[in-house]
Amino acid sequence: MTTPTIHTATPALPASSSPGASRLTQSRLQKAYSIEDLRRRAARTLPRAVFDFYDGGAENERTLRANATSFDGLHIVPRYLVDVSEIDTRIDLLGRPASLPLAVAPTGAIGYGWPFGDVAIARAAGAAGIPYALPTSSTSSIERVAREAPNTRLWFQSYMLRKREFTMGLIERARNAGYEALIITIDMPTGGKRERDMRNDFGLPFRFTPRNVLDFASRPGWVLRLLRHGMPTLENMIGFVPNTVDSSTIASSVGKNYDPAFNWDDLARIRDYWPRRLIVKGIMHPLDARRAADIGCDAIIVSNHGGRQLDGAPASLQALPAIVREVGSALEVIMDGGIRRGSDVVKAMALGAKAVMVGRPMLYGVSVGGQDGAERALFLLREELIRTMRLSGLASTSEISKHILLNAGA
Numbered sequence: 001m002t003t004p005t006i007h008t009a010t011p012a013l014p015a016s017s018s019p020g021a022s023r024l025t026q027s028r029l030q031k032a033y034s035i036e037d038l039r040r041r042a043a044r045t046l047p048r049a050v051f052d053f054y055d056g057g058a059e060n061e062r063t064l065r066a067n068a069t070s071f072d073g074l075h076i077v078p079r080y081l082v083d084v085s086e087i088d089t090r091i092d093l094l095g096r097p098a099s100l101p102l103a104v105a106p107t108g109a110i111g112y113g114w115p116f117g118d119v120a121i122a123r124a125a126g127a128a129g130i131p132y133a134l135p136t137s138s139t140s141s142i143e144r145v146a147r148e149a150p151n152t153r154l155w156f157q158s159y160m161l162r163k164r165e166f167t168m169g170l171i172e173r174a175r176n177a178g179y180e181a182l183i184i185t186i187d188m189p190t191g192g193k194r195e196r197d198m199r200n201d202f203g204l205p206f207r208f209t210p211r212n213v214l215d216f217a218s219r220p221g222w223v224l225r226l227l228r229h230g231m232p233t234l235e236n237m238i239g240f241v242p243n244t245v246d247s248s249t250i251a252s253s254v255g256k257n258y259d260p261a262f263n264w265d266d267l268a269r270i271r272d273y274w275p276r277r278l279i280v281k282g283i284m285h286p287l288d289a290r291r292a293a294d295i296g297c298d299a300i301i302v303s304n305h306g307g308r309q310l311d312g313a314p315a316s317l318q319a320l321p322a323i324v325r326e327v328g329s330a331l332e333v334i335m336d337g338g339i340r341r342g343s344d345v346v347k348a349m350a351l352g353a354k355a356v357m358v359g360r361p362m363l364y365g366v367s368v369g370g371q372d373g374a375e376r377a378l379f380l381l382r383e384e385l386i387r388t389m390r391l392s393g394l395a396s397t398s399e400i401s402k403h404i405l406l407n408a409g410a
Contacts (some may be wrong), residue, residue, distance in 0.1 A: 025369045029376045035340045038364040038377055042113075046222060046367055047215045049202035050112050054363045057307035058192035063315065064307025067338030070315035074347045075406040079393030087386050088396040093355050094181060094277045094299060094332060096153065099129030100382055101349060101397055105306075105336050105359035106157035106183065106281075111139025111232030113367035115225055119148045121362050124374035126152030128382065133157050133183055133357070136170065141235035146177040157183040157281065160262040166240055171274065173236075182274050183301070184267060187282030189260035192309040268295045281336070284319045286326035293330040299354075300327075303336035306359060317348060324352030342384025346392065349400040 032038045043051050057064030091101045104125045110117035118140035125132035131153040134145050146154060156174035161167045171182060196202075201209040216223060271278055280292045281301040292300050302320050304313045316337030324333055335348045336357035348356050358381065365377030394400055 026372055029369050029372055032368075032376060032380070035361045035364065035377060035380060038361065038368055038373065038380075042364040042367045045219065046113060047212070047219045049197070049200035049212050049215055050222075051367075052196040052200055053109070053194075053202055054107075054113065054360065054367070056194055056196035057311065058194055058309060059311035061307060061311065063304050063311050063313045066315035067304070067307055067317070068340060070317040070338060071341075071344045071347055074317075074350075076343065076346060076350075076388070076392050076404055077406050078391055079404075082393035082395065084390040084393060084395050086395060087389050088398075089382070089385060089389070091355060091397050093131065094279075096180075097129075098131065098153075098355070100378075100385065101345060101353075101355040102128075102378070102381065103131040103155070103334065103355055103357050104133060104362055105357035106133040106135035106138075106155075106185075107359045107363055108135045108137030109139060109232070109234075110363065110366060113363060114370050114373075115229035115232070116140055117366045117370070118145055120366050120371035121374045122149035122152050122154070123371050124362075124366075124378055125149075127375060128378045130378075131155050131181070134179075136236055137234055138236055139232040139234060142170070142173045142177050142179070144235065146179070154179045155181040155183055155279070157185055159185055159188055160259045160266070161240075162257045162259045163240065164259070168273075170236060171270070175274070175276075179276075181277035181279055181298075182270075183279040183281050184270060185281045185305075186262070186267070187284075187303070187305050187309050188258050189262070190258055192305070192311070194308060264291060264295070267292075267297075271296050279334075283323065284313060284316075286322045289323045289327045289333075290330075293327050297331055299332040299334055301334045301336050301357060302353070303357075306337060317351065320348065320351050320353060339381075341388075342381055342386070343388045345381065345385050346388050346394070346400055347405070349397065350402050350405050352402070 028041065032041060089100050091098050104121060110121065114120060118134060118138045122132040122134070122145050126149055133155040134142065135157045136159045142156060156179040158167060158170055174182060200215065201212045277298045279299040279301060280297050282303050282305060283289050283292060283300040284302065284304060289300055302316050302323055304310065304316055316335050320335050327333065332354045333352060334355050334357060335353040336359070339345060339356050339358050340361065345356050361377045361381065362374050365373035367373065369376065392404060
């Protein structure tokens with residue numbers, strides 16, 4: 001019997017400058033058999049306030065739950081007696097090859113889960129051969145990530161702030177640092193109401209209260225890492241508030257400065273300014289997808305911000321088919337929201353997504369074991385994707401279409 005071949009690129013990973021996982025942590029990571037296992041370990045590792053900041057959604061969290069449960073109603077009909085000894089997980093994404101139909105979603109404040117966690121996740125993405133999207137609210141700067149993860153395809157995600165000149169300065173920094181794509185997030189004219197944070201006394205500017213001091217003290221390993229490396233700083237935002245580098249003050253000011261006036265004309269001007277690939281994140285309506293295509297965007301991300309903004313919005317997967325029908329091949333459609341299994345990736349692609357983004361799985365992994373934990377999250381998704389494809393009779397991602405789904409129609 002020959003050993004099955006898996007076609008995935010594995011770029012060399014440079015020596016890590018971020019804290020690594022101990023042997024004990026690595027052993028525990030090997031016993032994490034699913035993203036949910038990593039989630040449970042993150043809940044035991046992080047203070048509740050930090051975990052809930054990563055894990056929670058807006059208001060009643062209906063949209064947060066819908067993102068995950070929307071996959072339950074789709075069923076893959078397998079075909080057998082197909083040669084699946086070799087599985088090809090590669091795709092072309094924004095004009096370049098990716099080893100998997102995945103990209104890492106922009107998730108802010110990662111440094112509260114693991115010191116220099118942005119760099120750790122970027123390195124993990126590079127090792128897996130997929131893009132990493134650095135958020136505006138990262139705790140490692142645009143330049144630091146470009147310098148310390150040189151083998152990774154880097155995208156920069158920008159919010160639109162009232163201080164337009166500062167926002168354009170960030171975009172110019174990403175351009176100078178060689179980021180291949182710019183993501184403009186459009187679904188934050190204001191912040192969502194995240195009630196877990198309120199109940200945990202977790203807010204910005206940060207304040208100590210009897211409740212959260214006890215919460216933090218219950219996780220001594222986390223406290224020791226914080227003491228050793230210091231309070232995380234939103235490095236990209238230094239200078240946003242003059243004469244301060246305090247992360248809480250900066251983040252509070254950013255939160256009050258999302259620009260509700262940002263519109264399609266403004267996006268078109270950014271399209272004219274940015275010379276590389278432009279992606280719009282937060283598209284949920286087919287007509288908005290069409291408009292993004294008309295102004296020359298290269299890709300859109302169907303996303304409800306992980307259920308953290310408008311509670312009551314549909315799941316990203318529910319919005320996906322109508323958007324794909326509207327824009328067809330006019331641009332690339334990426335889906336973000338609720339991916340926890342390799343089978344979820346297949347289902348999203350069957351409904352027309354070119355690729356999917358993963359956010360919380362990476363947060364869970366990095367919070368448990370730094371770069372090793374982030375790599376474990378991607379390993380689990382990769383192995384489950386391969387297994388799902390093999391069990392479904394799909395030798396290549398190019399074979400994934402709506403016809404593999406039960407009652408998908410013609």
